[in-house]
Amino acid sequence: MKIKLYLIAALAAVTLTYTSCKKSGSGPANTVSSKQVSQQIALNLSQTLYGGLGGFSIFDGINPPSNVNIARRGRGLKLNDDGVDFGCGAVIDTTLTYSTTLDDGGSASISGEFKFSVLCANGTPNGLSFYTKLKVTESTAQIGATYNLGENLMITAVNPNDDNTSILMNGSVNVDANVQQKTGSKSTDAETFDYVFKDVKIDPNVGDIVSGSATFATKGATPSGTWNYSGTITFLGNHQAKIVINGTTYTVDLQTGTVS
Numbered sequence: 001m002k003i004k005l006y007l008i009a010a011l012a013a014v015t016l017t018y019t020s021c022k023k024s025g026s027g028p029a030n031t032v033s034s035k036q037v038s039q040q041i042a043l044n045l046s047q048t049l050y051g052g053l054g055g056f057s058i059f060d061g062i063n064p065p066s067n068v069n070i071a072r073r074g075r076g077l078k079l080n081d082d083g084v085d086f087g088c089g090a091v092i093d094t095t096l097t098y099s100t101t102l103d104d105g106g107s108a109s110i111s112g113e114f115k116f117s118v119l120c121a122n123g124t125p126n127g128l129s130f131y132t133k134l135k136v137t138e139s140t141a142q143i144g145a146t147y148n149l150g151e152n153l154m155i156t157a158v159n160p161n162d163d164n165t166s167i168l169m170n171g172s173v174n175v176d177a178n179v180q181q182k183t184g185s186k187s188t189d190a191e192t193f194d195y196v197f198k199d200v201k202i203d204p205n206v207g208d209i210v211s212g213s214a215t216f217a218t219k220g221a222t223p224s225g226t227w228n229y230s231g232t233i234t235f236l237g238n239h240q241a242k243i244v245i246n247g248t249t250y251t252v253d254l255q256t257g258t259v260s
Contacts, residue, residue, distance in 0.1 A: 113132070131153075
């Protein structure tokens, strides 16, 4: 099978979380409800697992990067690559420092380390383990932001002899963000999302998370309030997931963030 990984460290996902939580106006803030947070988890997961934040796009399978750069992506940034095939036993272990000027005159930088190892069985590549620890900063006329991304994941093929095989993901992803508004209320937003994935089965041919589970912990302090929640996620297939917070169950659409 071909080993493919697309490494993406995007500001877009975290910015999306921030803007969707923020309320207009100022004054005392109420605690953000678990239902609101479940929507943010759904959107954050979508960015993480569908190629918008930290790891790989489930549409592309598992692929180590050949070259890396920062590109503007909507309201965020991404670290991307052209994608090449790596053989059995290949290892990439390196550090990264990069800065750029944004189209709007702002600046951005990314630094940190990443390590990728191609896993093999009987001489056939059957998976990939990778570790990343990245710091991304952005400064514009509107905001000053710092994002930290950590990943420790293992991706394995269900059937290594089939290029179209489903894959299993295990491990952890950690994201924290601090965004300072430079205009208006000049408010500060701080959020953290930590996930531990267990036997998450992905069909890259249709871009769907078929099954598996995760635990999470998230906390934040935003203009709309504060929260500190932990819970579980069960992936149901068809882009649906069940999120349980404090005994309350929410069914969420990972593509739209819709909560029911």
